[in-house]
Amino acid sequence: MKNPKILVLGGGFAGLEAAIKLRKYGYPVTLISDREYMFIYPTSIWIPVGKQDFEDTKLDLHEMAKIHGFDLKIEKVNKIDIENQKIETDKSSHLYDYLFIALGMGKHYVPGLEHTLSICGKPGDSLLIKEKLENLIAKGEGVINIGFGGNPADPTATAVRGGPAFELLFNISLFLKEKGLRDKVKLNFFSPSVSPGKKMGTKAFASLDKFYERYHINTYFGKGIKEFKPDEIIFKDGTKLNSDLTVYISGGKGLKVIEESGLPLNEAGFIEINELVRVEGHRNIYAIGDAAAIIDHPWAAKQGHVAEVMADVATYNFNNSMKHIDKRKSYWEKLHIVCVMDSGDAAAFIIRTEKKEWMIMLPVVGHWMKKAWGWYYKNTKKKKMFRLPGM
Numbered sequence: 237m238k239n240p241k242i243l244v245l246g247g248g249f250a251g252l253e254a255a256i257k258l259r260k261y262g263y264p265v266t267l268i269s270d271r272e273y274m275f276i277y278p279t280s281i282w283i284p285v286g287k288q289d290f291e292d293t294k295l296d297l298h299e300m301a302k303i304h305g306f307d308l309k310i311e312k313v314n315k316i317d318i319e320n321q322k323i324e325t326d327k328s329s330h331l332y333d334y335l336f337i338a339l340g341m342g343k344h345y346v347p348g349l350e351h352t353l354s355i356c357g358k359p360g361d362s363l364l365i366k367e368k369l370e371n372l373i374a375k376g377e378g379v380i381n382i383g384f385g386g387n388p389a390d391p392t393a394t395a396v397r398g399g400p401a402f403e404l405l406f407n408i409s410l411f412l413k414e415k416g417l418r419d420k421v422k423l424n425f426f427s428p429s430v431s432p433g434k435k436m437g438t439k440a441f442a443s444l445d446k447f448y449e450r451y452h453i454n455t456y457f458g459k460g461i462k463e464f465k466p467d468e469i470i471f472k473d474g475t476k477l478n479s480d481l482t483v484y485i486s487g488g489k490g491l492k493v494i495e496e497s498g499l500p501l502n503e504a505g506f507i508e509i510n511e512l513v514r515v516e517g518h519r520n521i522y523a524i525g526d527a528a529a530i531i532d533h534p535w536a537a538k539q540g541h542v543a544e545v546m547a548d549v550a551t552y553n554f555n556n557s558m559k560h561i562d563k564r565k566s567y568w569e570k571l572h573i574v575c576v577m578d579s580g581d582a583a584a585f586i587i588r589t590e591k592k593e594w595m596i597m598l599p600v601v602g603h604w605m606k607k608a609w610g611w612y613y614k615n616t617k618k619k620k621m622f623r624l625p626g627m
C-alpha cells in the first residue's frame with residue numbers, strides 16, 4: 237500500500253508520540269482529538285497549590301501538528317466502526333486503513349462521584365480544586381479529604397492511579413503550612429484498599445507511614461465507599477467523614493466509545509493487545525496507552541512513559557510490517573514503573589520492574605527534577621532540544 241490512510245485517535249502521551257513517530261517513518265497521519273491541547277498530567281499536581289500555571293501544563297496540538305507535519309482534527313470520536321473501517325465524530329467521518337487508538341480511560345462510577353473532584357480527570361478539575369482550596373484558606377479552617385480506589389472489574393489493578401493522590405496530599409499539606417494554616421485545616425487520606433500505594437513496590441509502600449506523619453495526614457484505609465455527598469463521605473461500615481473538599485481518583489475503566497466498538501476487551505473495558513501492541517485479531521489496529529489492557533504483568537501500571545513506550549513499539553512494528561522487515565519489538569521488554577513522587581519540598585524516585593525495585597529519597601533536588609522534566613518534555617516535543625535516549 238503506497239499511501240495508507242492512518243488515523244490516530246487521541247492527543248495525549250500515546251497519541252501524540254504515535255503521530256510524531258509515524259511522521260518520522262514518513263507516513264501521512266491524521267490525529268483526532270477532542271481537545272486542542274495535550275494535557276501534561278504529571279505536572280498538573282501543582283496547579284491547585286499555585287506552583288504550576290494551567291496554560292503552561294498544555295501543549296498546543298496545532299503547534300505540534302505544524303512542527304511534526306501531521307494533520308489535526310479537533311473532533312469528538314463518537315463511533316469506531318471496525319467493520320467499515322470508519323470513525324464517526326461529532327463533525328464528520330473518516331475512513332482508515334490503519335488505526336492507532338489512544339483515547340485514554342474513563343473512571344469507575346461510585347455513587348455520588350459527581351460531588352468529588354479528580355486531579356486525574358478533566359483538566360479543568362485542577363482549577364476547581366485550586367478554587368475550593370483558596371476558599372478554605374480564606375475561611376481559615378475546614379476539612380480536605382483526598383483518596384483513591386480501584387475498579388472491582390480490573391483484576392490486576394493496573395489502572396489504579398494512586399501516585400497523584402499522594403502528591404496532591406503532600407503538596408497541599410506544605411501549602412497550608414506556608415499559609416500558617418496547617419493546624420486549622422484537617423487533611424485526611426482515605427482508600428477502600430487496606431494497603432494503598434503497594435503498587436509502587438514494598439520499599440516505597442513501607443516509607444509512606446513516614447510521609448503521613450511528616451505531613452500530618454490522618455489515614456482511613458480499608459474503607460469501602462458507600463456514597464459521596466456534597467459535604468461528607470459515607471463509608472460502607474457506616475462511618476462518615478465531613479468534607480469541604482473531596483478529591484477522589486476512582487479506578488480506571490474503558491471508555492464508552494471503546495466498549496461499543498466490538499473490539500476485544502478485558503473485564504474492565506480495556507482493549508486486548510498482544511506484546512507487539514496490536515489489537516488481538518485485528519492486523520490493522522493498534523491500541524496504545526491507558527486505553528490498552530496490560531496483560532500478564534500484574535505488577536505493572538498504566539503510566540505516561542508506558543504510553544510512550546507502547547507508541548514507539550507499535551509504530552516500529554507497523555513500519556516493519558509495511559516494509560516487509562521481519563524484526564519486531566515487544567513492549568513487555570520495556571515495561572517498568574517509573575515514578576517521581578513529589579511532595580513539594582522533596583521527591584521519592586521509584587523504579588519497579590518485574591523482579592527488582594529501587595527507591596531513593598531526593599530532598600529539594602527531587603522536586604526540581606520533576607519540574608525540569610515538565611520543561612524537558614515540552615521542549616523536546618517542540619524540537620527545541622534533543623531527546624535523551626530512553627526518556
Ligand SMILES: Cc1cc2nc3c(=O)[nH]c(=O)nc-3n(C[C@H](O)[C@H](O)[C@H](O)COP(=O)(O)OP(=O)(O)OC[C@H]3O[C@@H](n4cnc5c(N)ncnc54)[C@H](O)[C@@H]3O)c2cc1C
Pocket residue numbers: 245246247248249250251268269270271273274275277278279280281311312313314338339340341355356357399400493524525526527538539540541542543574575576
Ligand atoms: C495527575 C496525574 C499525574 C500523573 N503522573 C505521572 C507520572 O509522574 N509519570 C507517569 O509516567 N505517568 C503519570 N501519570 C499517568 C499519565 O498521565 C497517563 O498514563 C497518560 O496520560 C496516558 O496517556 P494516554 O495518551 O493513553 O491518555 P491521555 O493522556 O488521557 O490522552 C487521551 C487523549 O484522548 C482524547 N480523547 C478522549 N476521548 C476522546 C474522544 N471521544 N474523541 C476524541 N478525543 C478523545 C483526550 O482529549 C486526550 O487527548 C499521571 C496521571 C495523572 C492524571
